[in-house]
Amino acid sequence: MPDRICVGALAGAFGVRGEVRVKSFCADPAAIASYGPLWTEDGARSFTLRLTGSAAGVLVGRLSGVATKEAADALRGVRLYADRDRLPPAGEDEFYHADLIGLPVQDTGGAPLGRVRAVHNHGASDILEVEGPGGTILLPFTRAAVPTVDLAAGRIVADPPTEVEE
16 A cells, blocks of 8 residues: 555645645645645655645635745646555545555456556546456446455456446
8 A cells, every 4th residue: 555645736826925725635625735744656755835826716725835836736637645644544445546456356257357557537437447357348337336345355356337348
């Protein structure tokens, strides 16, 4: 399991005084500010985040060390990571996306389907992108389609709907 989890991304400057627009990936979007320090993906920089408001579907806040619009704009697209031990534990039948990526997926008969390449959510529910020998399949992340996620054993058992089978 990764030591840091991606909890958000910066969407550029907000205003002219160094505030940033933050897209939170947390179940409670405002909780992102309590998980600090927040790190860049490479771990080279860390920030504390103080939220100051919201606008157009994103949070607005101030990052430590960022005082100008230009500095805030330079961070556009940077993903923010929190130390795993600062995050709440996943509940029963809840998983951090980072824990699913890379896991092998097999069907209920044990035949390999591939590995989880990404987890997407376009509004309705999560979808596992599974890269396998026959190509990529998109698998709804529901109990019916994915009856077993065993993080301890490092595997996922799937029962793909006939529409998504290879």
